[in-house]
Amino acid sequence: MSSVVRTRLMLSHHTARPRLPGLAAGYAQRVRRPSSSWLLVLAAGLAATGCGGLSRDELERGIGSLEATAVEGRILALGAAQDRTKATFTRVHARDLAEQAQHEAEKLADASPDAGLDGTRDRAVALAGRIADALSALQTRPGAEDGALEVRDRLQQAADEAARLVAAR
């Protein structure tokens, strides 16, 4: 007399779970609680990444990022001025960089700076605007060599000013 056994062959490296209902329920409970506190930690962490406030470090990072954008724009403009590049590339990349500067400007403008940083923050936002303007000029006329030279100079000045803003206490 044979009966058919359809088996779930559990491979040897599967750990056997106790099949007693009480134990299984207890296991599930233990697993559930830590996962909700994990979410809380994550949420707290996200909140702590400062949506709203602007510390000196964050302001300096923002200005540093503006300086980097200005420097890259200057390199781009130099290539255009020397007619050593493709106009399409200059236009598209200048547009990207201008958006970066705009985005940084908005971030800085929206945040509320810590005490004593208001002035620096306002100058940084104005600087970001000038950088974006210079890059837009490059975007509009990427093939014009003298225009590009002027953009390069403007961006060089902007980069220098950004460096001064960070250095100034």
Added chain:
Amino acid sequence: MPEHVGHGLDEDRIDLAYRVLDDQLVDVDGRRCGKVDDLELTGGPGGPLEVTAILVGPGVRAARIAGRPGRWWQRRVGPPRWGANARRVPWEQVEDITSRVALRGQAEDLGLAAGDLELSPLVARIPGS
């Protein structure tokens, strides 16, 4: 083991879990037609236990997922419905076991690779296929 089965089974022992379970199934035409999702053992308590079939299909696989996700998936897929979401390939159909399990018949006759067989004419309509 029955004598007429292929030479790969001439070895004295074959580790079912290691060498058969989860292995690729290949039909007589060389078509891949699923994996060994489970094995059917026939026998009674205290008596000899024999491998009688290979079991294939989503209904069979669902039972192998451990824990709560497994039970959830089983509710979605449903219990094994033989001929629908589960197929039974009698062990006599096994020709050889090497790095894959070779079957004697064609996938279509065995009810395997149904998805591919259904979709093939649709895909064939696209040029270059």
Added chain:
Amino acid sequence: MKALLQIALGIIAAIGGFLDIGDLVFNIQAGAIFGYDLLWAVLVGVLGIGVYAEMSGRVAAVTKRPVFDVIRERLGFTAGLVTLVASQVVNLLTVTAEIGGVAIVLQLLFDAPFSLFALLGALGLIVVIWVLPFGGIERVFGYVGLLLFVFVAAALHHGPDWSAVGGGLVPEAKSSSLYWYFVIGVIAAALMPYEVYFYSSGAVEERWGPKDLRVNRLNVVVGYGVGAVLSMALMIVAAQLYEPTGVDPSSLGTVALAAQIPFGEIGLLVALLGMLAAIGGAAIDASLAGAYNLAQFLGWEWGKYRRARDAPRFTITWVCFLLAAFALAMTGVDPVDVTEYSVVFSVVALPLTYLPVLLIARDRTFMGEHANGRIATTLGWIYLVLIVGLAVTAIPLLLATNAGGG
């Protein structure tokens, strides 16, 4: 002679196909921020992918079983399923990043809306995979990808500070979490698992047998070795041009700019074309990898060497990957951001896919005389420990450094 030529051509194609958007982004950024200091991480990453690819290629040649076939076998069904889901999520993120990258490079060449190029890119890649045979795809994208040697030329043109290069090749520990984020990023960008899924499936596609084991080793040693030179060139160029001036590369345009500066318009075009081939090729590899994984896990018929109608579910899967990636790219996410997440998440999932390959590669029941020798065993275990370490620290570092934003 003809066989040797075939082998050489295969290796050359592998070199050209070595880089993808993750390597471009992470190596240039690492060079711009840390100069030469992370060159050692490139070597660690390339050695890692070499070890992993050699083992999976050897397993595929001897057992005719590629990675995801092996994973279900060695990890069991549930763990294998978890691995499958994790790998597919990462594959999808990767294809999304690469499609986005293709669209950006096309924009830099032809200035039209991103969405248009994302669509053209996705459709174009679907057509290419459909029409060309497996070997043809690899050769076309691999050869054009060799144009990225323009970055090696650029690095030499400026005359790198060789003593600093040497210093950078020596591993160093720093206390900055940003440094460690980039260590992980540079290593992980080289160790992307989709390359291994693709490589091992390719070994079965090309019907490798034990006689191809030498080719396997050559592919890995020469192909990936020279590929490492490309990665390092990117970092060196960024160290020369961007680190001193404080440029922060956050777009692909900045990568191409590094070739424009020394070589003008020609350098720019060569770089953009090379990037297009490398990124496009990677999109193909990753979407095929997604289809390989699913088909191999479930036992479907698969392979580019089959007609589409003979492997319909496999075919539909890779088409869906490209279309889904296009849809995700259209949500407006920055492809560079997606790249960073895909690289970090891929290293988190990496231990799950690496361990089964290591276990099978050393198992004499499956491999016979071709099981891991002394070198493979030593390196195999060392990298397992390393990979687990990377996987555990990747996400905390991602959060701590705000994805490299500092």
